[in-house]
Amino acid sequence: EAGVVQSPRYKIIEKKQPVAFWCNPISGHNTLYWYRQNLGQGPELLIRYENEEAVDDSQLPKDRFSAERLKGVDSTLKIQPAELGDSAVYLCASSLNGAATHYGYTFGSGTRLTVV
Amino acid sequence: DAKTTQPNSMESNEEEPVHLPCNHSTISGTDYIHWYRQLPSQGPEYVIHGLTSNVNNRMASLAIAEDRKSSTLILHRATLRDAAVYYCILRDNTGGTSYGKLTFGQGTILTVHP
Numbered sequence: 001e002a003g004v005v006q007s008p009r010y011k012i013i014e015k016k017q018p019v020a021f022w023c024n025p026i027s028g029h030n031t032l033y034w035y036r037q038n039l040g041q042g043p044e045l046l047i048r049y050e051n052e053e054a055v056d057d058s059q060l061p062k063d064r065f066s067a068e069r070l071k072g073v074d075s076t077l078k079i080q081p082a083e084l085g086d087s088a089v090y091l092c093a094s095s096l097n098g099a100a101t102h103y104g105y106t107f108g109s110g111t112r113l114t115v116v
Numbered sequence: 117d118a119k120t121t122q123p124n125s126m127e128s129n130e131e132e133p134v135h136l137p138c139n140h141s142t143i144s145g146t147d148y149i150h151w152y153r154q155l156p157s158q159g160p161e162y163v164i165h166g167l168t169s170n171v172n173n174r175m176a177s178l179a180i181a182e183d184r185k186s187s188t189l190i191l192h193r194a195t196l197r198d199a200a201v202y203y204c205i206l207r208d209n210t211g212g213t214s215y216g217k218l219t220f221g222q223g224t225i226l227t228v229h230p
Binding site: 004033035040041042043044045048056091093104105106107108109110 | 152
């Protein structure tokens with residue numbers, strides 16, 4: 001099993017530029033999450049998908065962030081335009097059934113974004 | 117979300133047991149206690165979870181207090197590879213948009229000395 005795959009691993013962009021992150025979850029996992037992790041902090045949930053539906057996007061800054069999960073499999077997270085404060089690690093995770101508490105999350109290795 | 121309190125950091129020697137505490141005095145009857153850990157430059161990984169009874173798996177043991185207001189993650193023989201940030205998380209099981217949600221705190225940084 002390949003695990004949750006994220007790309008790119010690292011990204012450096014200038015402020016005001018757009019950036020996109022891609023996530024391929026574990027096959028068969030219907031729940032997908034995007035988290036943001038600032039340096040020295042725990043991950044914070046940005047958005048959660050159940051199949052192709054975003055069921056919790058309350059923490060997603062919708063003025064500049066957008067996400068999609070077409071066909072309920074792969075997902076992309078986009079920032080446009082990026083700001084200096086967006087520098088962080090963006091983590092994707094998947095779960096067999098997010099609502100069932102006995103299913104753990106599997107995280108990818110994340111994308112480290114640096115905005116200069 | 118119910119909150120957890122963990123020490124900022126702990127240290128251990130290799131091959132010794134490690135007991136990582138977590139306080140969750142406001143836990144509700146339907147909250148599961150989950151533990152994740154995050155190795156350097158990696159995403160968090162699931163360690164163990166439980167509701168009321170103590171749990172064991174190949175990675176660790178979870179001891180849950182009788183009143184469920186605290187729990188302890190036990191690594192029986194720490195190795196250098198166990199050096200990580202350990203997160204204790206309460207996972208809501210009551211429904212609504214927070215159903216099953218994982219909310220991370222700052223965790224405990226575990227340092228293992230050779």
